[in-house]
Amino acid sequence: MLYGSIEVGGTKMICAIGDDTGRILESCVVATGAPEETVPPMIDFFKSCTDKGMEIAALGIACFGPVDLNKNSATYGYITTTPKTPWINYNIVGAFEEALNVPVGFDTDVNGSLLGEVTWGTSKGLTDVVYLTVGTGIGGGIMSGGKLVHGMMHPETGHILIRPLENDNYPGRCPFHKNCFEGMASGPAIQERWGRPAYELKDRAEVWELESDYIAQAVMSYILILSPQRIILGGGVMKEQVLFGLIRSKVEEKLNGYICTPEMKDLDSYIVPASLEGNQGIMGGLKLAIDAL
């Protein structure tokens, strides 16, 4: 049986067809414009696959937030208040349900990536996991007790308060909270603070010293509030590999021995990079499709 998957991103849409082992058989990328120009070629991709004999039984959509995940809501399946204005109040689930006539699973992009990692990645089988992405924005997917966390909406873990360090005069750039975690530590915040994009700052130790402190502060909050079995760090900023070691040692320093578990004694296995080589989101979408069926 085949399944469809869509990763809905701010710059590009990835569409794929795969099977229940997570194998991707066919995929395409569509640049993100307004819905009326972006969605039709995505639908065409799935229809052309059907014509080639690759019919999907269900579709999974992992989408940038905020989205409405409440199945009892009149706007379930909608993108809600996004800064990407053409997509405000867009019924993305409805659009694909109508065009393809299959069950559609729906969740946030970060929950999708988390689902990919716990289904087919090195975190397979874990039940309590945080997947944090640090890039253009900062967001987190969360699984607790084997279920993706939704609650009243879905987590927005990137906007928690961190303590700005004394030697950091950057005011932060979050339009809502100024110097929250995302406002201080996203890719654009790094670029604005230091005058260059993160990938041109590799040799500046002070950049990663500061960045790792803010990420470690957030990770400390996730550990204390969620008690996860593992924390996966992905996104463009985390491509700077030096961050992992710095974050691990700062988390240890900040927790200061308060949490005594086997996991805390092996932080190399506890705070880890994503394992699916950038495919965690689209593979998570496949799992959303399987679960929708």
Place this chain on the structure above:
Amino acid sequence: MLYGSIEVGGTKMICAIGDDTGRILESCVVATGAPEETVPPMIDFFKSCTDKGMEIAALGIACFGPVDLNKNSATYGYITTTPKTPWINYNIVGAFEEALNVPVGFDTDVNGSLLGEVTWGTSKGLTDVVYLTVGTGIGGGIMSGGKLVHGMMHPETGHILIRPLENDNYPGRCPFHKNCFEGMASGPAIQERWGRPAYELKDRAEVWELESDYIAQAVMSYILILSPQRIILGGGVMKEQVLFGLIRSKVEEKLNGYICTPEMKDLDSYIVPASLEGNQGIMGGLKLAIDAL
């Protein structure tokens, strides 16, 4: 059918017998000393109830942490590293299982209180809830997707970092993290900062202005990370009723419109006091017993 419940506290133990409607039929209180002097009279209570024809089918224990909740662990059911030294590595589940020969449910005190509130309190039926207690210490019970959050251990929500306010020179008193949330906002922190216990500071507006800011900062993190449907605030410090209004308005101010849900438009129903008049913990223990059976 009858069930036993124990609320294990640092100053007292409450033992009770009740039914599956949450009604308490019989109870007793034992002052907390060392295990060898405290546990026998508790066992005697349940045995004397049996003699009176009130035999219990199962027992639930809601216990101060940290505790080992991992059923695959060799020390499941133990109190682990506690500052109450006679109880370090005490097998509390084993002690009662052996003495009473019934199934024993076990969780943290705060998860117990949460369970009481969602089973028999005004939060009945909710699936994603935070129960925070602000008293001698600060701790939180968490339910996500209808399940109590355990993960690698259990949440320790009281030790997250908050931002000390500029006009507050108090250094904090957490032995692990100095000025974490508990270090800055517990009952003993209030007393040490202002020179008097909280209940003697009712007319000092600046006390509650500061306290509510720290609690609101923590509540903001819980909202962003867990997306709960409700936050229940209990414990001795929360008896100061003026805190509720202050916390609600500061949470609104800090989130600054970022989370748009019906819940956020009605903070009086979102951030609420405990509803079971101090019985939430012992009633939660009954539910732990029912679930253990």
